[in-house]
Amino acid sequence: MAALCKRNPKSLIFSSVMCFLIQITALNGQLRVGFYSQRCHNAESIVSSVVKEASQREPRMPAMLLRLHFHDCFVQGCDGSILIDNVKEPERNAFGHEGLGGFEEIQKAKTQLEGQCPGVVSCADIVALAARDAVVLAGGPFYEVETGRRDGRVSDLSLAAAMPDVDDSIDVLKGKFKNKGFTEKELVILSGAHTIGTTACFFMPRRLYNFTGRSDADPSINSKFLPELRSKCPKNGNINFRIPLDNASERKFDDQILHNIKNGFAVIASDARLYDDKITRAVIDSYLQRNKSIRNSPSFASDFGLTMIKLGRLDVKTGLVGEIRKVCNSFNKM
8 A cells, every 4th residue: 555655646535545445445335346455465366276276186176165255254254254264263263164175275265465565455255255266166256345344353153153054043143144134035046056065964954864753754855855865865874975965966056956946856954945935936037037038037047146146245244354364274362
């Protein structure tokens, strides 16, 4: 910022005004696209290269990074609190965060950024940028990521109680998303992130073997699909075995997950519940019945990008609130 103010001596008034506006924006804590363009112009490209390399090495990485962003934002806002692991009961150890990954990749990007722009780019922004790059690598929409988040200074397991649970009813799911400012439509859209990635058998027993407490299965599961799910996640089997969330196109970002939900091929219970409610059911049907010949007709992909931008604004710390961590898994020493 100081360097900017020293440039263009022949335009001193203009430079001073610009510098003042940048300072005011920073103090007011406004997210904006290109927040690092002056102080760390390679920030986004560095994150992108780390995500691309990691995804070539581990095909599940795009889904892992997308999930990491959602889980970070939904608890205390998009503040990197999910990354902390050096406190007694960190947020990331909550039941609802089981199976999260991508932590090493976020730190790798942070290490590279610290080498070029020390103390400038927050871990929270790295998580948000990595999620967008992950979506694009999986064939999903590109959307501009607003940056300028600062890292939070609290990470507590108890605060994760508001996370959506795989066995929540549709009313509970709607309530949890509403409490975070999301509509029923956005509940469907964000759940649609399950178009890529896997889940563990750890989350399947109730749905497959004891849905109502009578040794039964969830009746919404297509009768042709139930034997397949049970064979992959047998009773008393390996709870860590992973299965695709979208059996048809596990690594491709598309709207197949919505077809699955409608036709009884949803893998996890919370996805299936979206077809239990008339409002969320209508949202799913609207995407599946969309007339692609109509210009500018809303699509799942375009709406997903817009909803991810909204997610990225959730309870952010900006301006003078929070910190810029030196390493992503540990708070700065006061």
